[in-house]
Amino acid sequence: MAQKRFNVLPGFGLTMGFTLFYLSAVVLIPFAALVIRTLELSWADFWRLATADRALAAYRLTFGASLIAAAANAVFGTLLAWVLVRYEFPGRRLIDAMVDFPFALPTAVAGLTLANLFAANGWLGRWLVPLGIKGAFTPLGVVIALTFVGLPFVVRTLQPVLQNLEREVEEAAATLGAGRLRTFTTIIAPSLLPAVLTGLALAFARAIGEYGSIVFISGNLPFKTEIAPYLIVIRLDEYDTTGAIALAMVLLACSFLLLGAINLLEQWASRFHASS
Amino acid sequence: MVHQASQRGTEESPLAKWTLITIALAFCFVFLLLPLANVFAQALTQGWRYYCKSLLEPDSLASIRLTLVVAAISVPLNVLFGLAAAWAIAKFQFRGKAFLITLIDLPFSVSPVVAGLMLVVLFGLQGFFGKWLDAHDIKIIFAVPGIVLATVFITFPFVARELIPVMQATGTEQEQAALTLGANGWQTFWHVTLPSVKWGLIYGIILCNARAMGEFGAVSVVSRHIAGHTETMPLRVQALYEGTTASSAAAAFALASLLATLALFTLGIKTFLEWKQERAERLIVGRVDG
Numbered sequence: 001m002a003q004k005r006f007n008v009l010p011g012f013g014l015t016m017g018f019t020l021f022y023l024s025a026v027v028l029i030p031f032a033a034l035v036i037r038t039l040e041l042s043w044a045d046f047w048r049l050a051t052a053d054r055a056l057a058a059y060r061l062t063f064g065a066s067l068i069a070a071a072a073n074a075v076f077g078t079l080l081a082w083v084l085v086r087y088e089f090p091g092r093r094l095i096d097a098m099v100d101f102p103f104a105l106p107t108a109v110a111g112l113t114l115a116n117l118f119a120a121n122g123w124l125g126r127w128l129v130p131l132g133i134k135g136a137f138t139p140l141g142v143v144i145a146l147t148f149v150g151l152p153f154v155v156r157t158l159q160p161v162l163q164n165l166e167r168e169v170e171e172a173a174a175t176l177g178a179g180r181l182r183t184f185t186t187i188i189a190p191s192l193l194p195a196v197l198t199g200l201a202l203a204f205a206r207a208i209g210e211y212g213s214i215v216f217i218s219g220n221l222p223f224k225t226e227i228a229p230y231l232i233v234i235r236l237d238e239y240d241t242t243g244a245i246a247l248a249m250v251l252l253a254c255s256f257l258l259l260g261a262i263n264l265l266e267q268w269a270s271r272f273h274a275s276s
Numbered sequence: 277m278v279h280q281a282s283q284r285g286t287e288e289s290p291l292a293k294w295t296l297i298t299i300a301l302a303f304c305f306v307f308l309l310l311p312l313a314n315v316f317a318q319a320l321t322q323g324w325r326y327y328c329k330s331l332l333e334p335d336s337l338a339s340i341r342l343t344l345v346v347a348a349i350s351v352p353l354n355v356l357f358g359l360a361a362a363w364a365i366a367k368f369q370f371r372g373k374a375f376l377i378t379l380i381d382l383p384f385s386v387s388p389v390v391a392g393l394m395l396v397v398l399f400g401l402q403g404f405f406g407k408w409l410d411a412h413d414i415k416i417i418f419a420v421p422g423i424v425l426a427t428v429f430i431t432f433p434f435v436a437r438e439l440i441p442v443m444q445a446t447g448t449e450q451e452q453a454a455l456t457l458g459a460n461g462w463q464t465f466w467h468v469t470l471p472s473v474k475w476g477l478i479y480g481i482i483l484c485n486a487r488a489m490g491e492f493g494a495v496s497v498v499s500r501h502i503a504g505h506t507e508t509m510p511l512r513v514q515a516l517y518e519g520t521t522a523s524s525a526a527a528a529f530a531l532a533s534l535l536a537t538l539a540l541f542t543l544g545i546k547t548f549l550e551w552k553q554e555r556a557e558r559l560i561v562g563r564v565d566g
Contacts, residue, residue, distance in 0.1 A: 009451055010461035012368045015360040019376075022357045026428055027382055030394035033404055037397050076303045083300040087293060095301070097547040098308050104539035104546075105312075106490025108510035109532040112517055113311045116318055116529075123314060124306070148307055170286040180288050209387025212492035212510065216517065229389040233497060236393065241402055248390045255385045 038249050041242065049246035054222055055231060059250070061139060062228040066207035069146035074200040077154025078192070084155070085162040102151050107212025114145055115217040137219030142227060145213040150203030157199035161192060161269075194269035201265060205258040208251065315536045319529035322522075330527035331534070335503040339512035339531070342420070346508060347488040350427040354484055355477070358435025363469070366443030367451070377440070383432045391429050392497025395422055419506060422498035430491050431484045438480030442473045479549050486542040490535055509535055 038046070049055070083089075084096050102110065118125045118135025125135060135141050165188065173183040211229040218225040226234075228251055235244035288296070320327055330336065361380060365373060383391065397403050399416040409416060416422045450472065454464040470477075492510040499506040503515060509531055516528035 007368060007448065008455055009367050009448055009464075010455075011465070012364060015364040016368075016370075019357065019361040019364050022353075022360075023376075023379060026357075026425075026432055027379065030391075030398050030429065031382070033398045034390075034394045076300075079296060080300045080303065083297050087297055089297050091301075095304050095308075097543055098304065100543055100546065101308050101312065101539065104486050104542045106486075106492060106510050106535045106539070108490070108492040108513050109315060109535045109539075110311065112513060112528060112532050113314045113318070116525075117310060117314050123310060148311065151307060167286055174286055180286075180292070183286070205385060209385075209390070211387065211389045211496075216514070229387050229493065232389050232393060236396060236497060239402075241393075241396065241400065244393055245397065248387075248393050251387050251390055255387070259385050 034245065034248065034252075037241075037245050041246065045242070046246050046249075049243050050250050054226070055228070055247060055250075057223045058226050058228040058231045058247075061142060061226065062208055063254075065139060065142040065146055065227075066204050066210075068143050069150055069207055070200045070204040072143075072147050073150045073154045073203045074196055077151065077199060077203075078158060078196055081155045081158035081162055085159055099152050099155050102148050107149065107210065108216065110148055111145055111213035111216030114148060114213065115141070118144065118217070136217055137221075137225065139218075139225055141217040141219075142214055142225060145217045146207040146210060149210050149213055150207050153203040153206065154196060154199030157202065158192065158195050161195040165191065194265060198262060198265040198269055201258055201262045205255060205262065208254060208258075312536060312540075315529060315533050319526060319533040321529075322526040326523065326526060327530050330523075330530045333527070335507065336512055336516075336527070336531055338504040339507045339509050340534070342423070342507065343489050343509040345420075346424050346427050347485055349424050350431055350488050351481060351485050353428055354431055355435050355481060357432070358437075358439050358480060359477075361436040362439035362443045362473075363465075365440050367448050380436050381433050383429055388430060388491065388493025389497055392426055392494040395425055395429070395494075395498050399425075417498050418500040423495050423506065423508060426494035426498045427488050427491050430494050431488045434484035434487065435477070435480035438476050438483070439473055442476035443469070446472045475549055475552065479546065482542050482545050486538060489538060 041049075080095075080099070084092060084099075115136050116122050118128065118141060120126070120129045120136075122136075128135060133140070135144050169187055170183055173187050174180075178186070209229060211227075211233075214227055215230060218227065218230075220226050220230050228247060232244045232247045232251075235241075235247065287293070322330075331340075365376065386394075396417055398405060399409060399422065400406055401410060401417075403417075416425065446469075450468050451464050454468045455461075459467070489508075490510060491508075492514075495508055496511060496514075499508070499511055501507060501511055501515065503512070507515060513528050513532050513535070516524050516531065519525075519528075
């Protein structure tokens with residue numbers, strides 16, 4: 001009521017009403033349906049379904065591969081963001097635009113082309129497979145697909161932070177006699193850390209739910225290269241909706257924990273920059 | 277000149293600099309350029325004629341048609357929602373705003389497969405509305421409506437999320453001026469608000485559209501993968517890829533090359549819009565400085 005005095009714009013009731021209606025119809029009701037079905041399960045049943053051996057193997061691969069891929073993205077993403085912000089070289093603008101390519105490319109196409117690249121007769125597999133590096137139909141393939149999918153996160157989180165970094169601080173360090181490497185590890189790296197961790201967490205969160213790119217490259221062998229989202233699809237194909245729901249709740253719980261962690265990281269990052 | 281000299285102490289040696297650039301470029305080459313080039317190279321392994329023939333094959337044509345239909349329904353719905361949500365959130369103050377924004381972002385943190393599962397739980401035969409839908413002979417799961425619903429869910433936040441900050445940044449003064457001058461609410465929206473958020477809206481639409489046409493996981497769960505009926509382009513790519521012949525793989529890549537072209541087109545517009553915005557910001561900063 002109070003805002004009425006300050007705001008003469010019309011349409012709050014209409015747009016807010018439509019927003020809440022559409023949000024409920026598209027997101028909240030399906031969400032609630034899943035939660036209600038989960039609550040109908042007894043705790044013992046839920047535990048049995050969610051921690052079956054095949055499910056545990058799938059979690060291990062999903063979380064392990066996601067973590068490795070997110071870590072790889074943290075390293076290469078930081079490097080890429082640094083190079084894009086700090087250096088001028090031919091093709092810089094093109095590479096900068098291409099960083100979002102994994103966001104824009106449908107995941108099925110990503111999986112298809114990566115599986116082909118790393119297959120024994122593919123452009124990369126031709127050289128890598130004789131060396132014993134098998135990218136297609138192995139856990140390594142899962143890591144490769146997830147690295148591709150998560151590539152933009154660290155770069156895009158870090159770029160604005162790097163752009164706003166004050167060069168004066170580095171100049172001061174140089175004036176005081178610090179070498180470039182020492183300046184980097186003691187001055188620059190600590191102020192980049194929150195953003196790198198945020199990007200890593202975003203890439204990890206995206207990776208644990210990823211499905212499209214992996215079904216093409218992993219081969220989906222139970223206990224070996226089967227990820228948790230794929231196991232949900234298998235359960236649904238067997239008309240075992242309950243089994244699918246139990247697995248889905250585990251994934252959802254992890255997503256929400258990560259979402260909370262990302263929010264905390266972002267708060268940390270913004271406080272870091274407000275105080276510096 | 278003074279600026280130039282002061283930078284010297286804060287720059288890496290040329291050797292370190294070019295080593296870093298080389299590693300970064302090698303990474304981009306393997307993870308960005310090769311996968312992209314490979315799509316087109318593999319699509320053309322059987323020649324141009326086969327490329328065109330495989331795209332004109334009835335089931336592939338049907339998948340292209342279905343993808344266009346699904347996007348044509350789900351994108352406008354999410355645009356309408358995005359405009360309404362952005363207006364309510366950006367132009368008014370109310371309690372629980374941050375919570376509402378979190379709810380709008382929710383589909384981003386749900387695995388596409390889990391999103392599909394939610395729809396199965398709701399509309400599947402054993403689901404909440406399953407019996408009722410079956411009795412009235414309405415098919416949602418394993419049919420086109422399910423595919424549309426899954427796509428709407430997955431692409432739900434895109435437009436709203438782009439529009440909210442843009443509308444917040446423009447404030448409410450212009451709208452209030454228009455209202456004071458006698459415009460009604462709709463006129464204000466059409467002639468004042470919409471033009472001022474035009475580029476943000478286009479940005480949101482192209483991202484929403486790219487995701488709508490490319491969605492795989494959620495759609496895969498609610499489709500029965502019936503060629504010619506419930507296969508969208510990404511699902512058709514998978515079906516062709518699982519076919520065993522070499523020419524089937526080329527057909528999968530041919531269809532995939534259309535999706536890759538869409539991705540490049542999306543990136544192109546996105547880059548153009550970002551460049552335009554950067555330039556506009558620089559002009560504003562320049563004006564303030566001057």
